[in-house]
Amino acid sequence: IYIFYQGLIPNPNYASPYDGLDPQQSQCLYPASRIMTRAPTLFDRSGRAVGIVTLVRSVNCSTVWARVILTRKLKDDTINIIIERPGDSVRVPFSIALGAANVAYGSMLSDAQSCVRAEVSLRPNDAIRNGPYSITPCVIQN
Numbered sequence: 001i002y003i004f005y006q007g008l009i010p011n012p013n014y015a016s017p018y019d020g021l022d023p024q025q026s027q028c029l030y031p032a033s034r035i036m037t038r039a040p041t042l043f044d045r046s047g048r049a050v051g052i053v054t055l056v057r058s059v060n061c062s063t064v065w066a067r068v069i070l071t072r073k074l075k076d077d078t079i080n081i082i083i084e085r086p087g088d089s090v091r092v093p094f095s096i097a098l099g100a101a102n103v104a105y106g107s108m109l110s111d112a113q114s115c116v117r118a119e120v121s122l123r124p125n126d127a128i129r130n131g132p133y134s135i136t137p138c139v140i141q142n
Contacts (some may be wrong), residue, residue, distance in 0.1 A: 016110030028061035066118035067104035081106030087114025
């Protein structure tokens with residue numbers, strides 16, 4: 001009976017050929033626009049506000065990704081961005097060492113049938129642990 005019941009549970013697949021790709025290396029970056037939702041503050045390990053996290057959507061590609069806008073220079077930190085689609089439990093991590101840039105992008109995920117959210121944290125290059133996570137609301141394409 002258990003095997004029969006498991007066969008009745010839907011196994012969602014919201015995958016897209018753009019999942020996990022860098023928006024800057026695709027045709028999805030333009031035209032894309034910020035999703036007008038709460039933009040959580042990004043904090044460093046000492047609790048100092050250092051930027052904001054926004055979500056960006058490409059209607060052409062049906063994708064969402066995180067964009068981090070830094071308000072302070074953080075040349076000795078690594079930014080960790082995890083984009084997540086709870087509908088099928090897909091999580092795509094992306095990390096990049098910060099240099100002179102004040103904007104960083106995470107990888108893309110399709111939001112055609114499920115909401116997408118992002119978790120972002122900083123890690124000083126000389127540390128093992130990340131700072132506190134900034135988590136966006138889960139948004140779905142309208």
